[in-house]
Amino acid sequence: MRAVEFQEYGGPEVLGVVEADVPEPGPGQVSVDVAYTGVNFADLKARSEGYRVTDLPFRPGLEVSGRVRAVGEGVVGLTAGQEVTALTGGGAYADVVLADAVTVFPLPTGVDPRTAAALPTVLPTAYALVHSVGRLQPGETVLVQGAAGGVGTVAGQLAKAAGAGAVYGVVSGAAKAAYAREQGYDEVFVGEFAEPVRAATGGRGVDLVLDPVGGDTLRAGLASLAVFGRLVSFGNASSAPAWSVGQPELYPQGVSVGGFSILTLARTAPGELRSLAERAFAKAVDGTVSLPVTAEFALEEAAEAHRLMGARTSTGKLLLRVGGAH
Template sequence: MKAVVLDTDDRFRLTELDRPVPGPGEVAVAVGYAGIQWGDVLVRRGHFPVSRPFVAGFEAAGRVVGVGPGVDEAMLGRAVTALTRGGAFAEVVTAPAALTFDAEGLDPRTAAAFGWATPTAYDLIHTVTRVRPGERVLVHAAAGGVGTMAVQFARAAGAGRIVGVVGDAERAAYAARFGYDDLVTRAEFADASDGRAGEAFDVVLDPVGGPTRLAGLLRLAPHGRLAMYGALAGSAPAVLDSDDLLMSGRSALSYNSDLLSRTHPERFADGARRALRAVVEGSVRPDVTAEYEMADLDEAVSRLAAGKTLGKSILRIAP
């Protein structure tokens, strides 16, 4: 089968590999489209220990063509969107059956764009911070995959005001399409004298970390909740004063979708199915802005790493 591997020289190359066989609790999916995401950048940078050559790709949409021991054969032939541990940039990928979701009737490009970002955004709004009607929400990386979905889920949950933080004016213009009430740049957020960025929020979603995380805590209203779900700023520590949090009723919460999917897959899957239902019903939408051929994956990941993409990029696998 055709597959794109990450080689020892940090380049993605199209090659031929043996077709994988699903193990216990797994399915084999004939991939139509695969989602391209930040994890592919991190793998290339060496942040995850994988043996190379490695078939990357963590999001696949296609049809089930095989089931492993312990998996219901009724899944055979079903259109699905699958979240994988790797291998999605290939004509066939194996995925945990628990992370493979029915996508019958959903456009396959949209099914590929669903990815990890959509259930992550759903959980951040509904199970981590539990946004209530009328609450004020601040979303960092507002133009990113999670950010553009989180604003839609927050709006559906009844949030009263949603502000996004972006890198520049171009990203602000893009993020505005998803329903933010206001958008500020990172520089404006850092300036507490700015009336918009200096307001208090009931919920802050932070994938950045470092000084941004500490600034977010300072912007929390009493009983506000800050959700940490990434560290785009690197490993810069953010020291939290637990006594100060206690006296103001504020909370710092963490969320790791990959860890949750491994330790409590049924809990992660429940949120993912709810998020997928919202996509199918049309109340939220991932935005596919670029489609690449398999041979062009290296360019696609490089553009993502350089911050030159907006919205979701997907890889076309099957004709």
């Protein structure tokens, strides 16, 4: 089978197509014949700086749609040939990938395989940010960094659907701002956001900040919170040193900071992850959220997908076409 791997860290050019053995599922696992693979920013971080990479060569890829190929010992409720969508621990840039059965889901009703490949990482993450960790209440205001990307697109829609009073986005360019507004953001700021947020909220600040950037952006987000506001950290796109906050930031206005990682949750609390994902997928089934796939590449063109996302010009979701491409 074909797989895309890298042997060293670097730019998109380190991604190469190799011929690999078809993996066999171990106990509690299934193998999936991949139809589509979703591209995540975490794949770029793995390639460029070794994020969550344990060994080289490394095969990226965290989410797929496809059909169950084989079922490992002890797996119940999944059968060969069944159409599924799955969160994987890695390895999804390939014709066949292994996944723990607990993170493999029947294709959500009415959702086509192309759309289904875009959902497993982004949608449960956004759902957790808005509801489980962010605990958004009707009428509250929200600020989302990276508003035009995969998580950002869905987080804005979920926040609106939860009754947010206003949902503000932050992006790096004008085209992304236009896209995010089309996806339902009330106002989108390009780059600098601290002053515009104060102005937009009459000086009050926002109730909830969702931050995948870290560093100075996280600090500015904290400073943009209203009294009793919450910030949820869920990434470090800026590659800044790890942040820490304490009494000086939290006490004066009673703000709190939370965090979320879907990949870690899949390991530490797989049952919670499954129930979170089911609630989140229901939002795609009932039409509350939609996630545009804005570009699709053949598996062999994975480097092009990385170039597009790495240049900060992508919006919505990028996919790799795997089955059907050969």
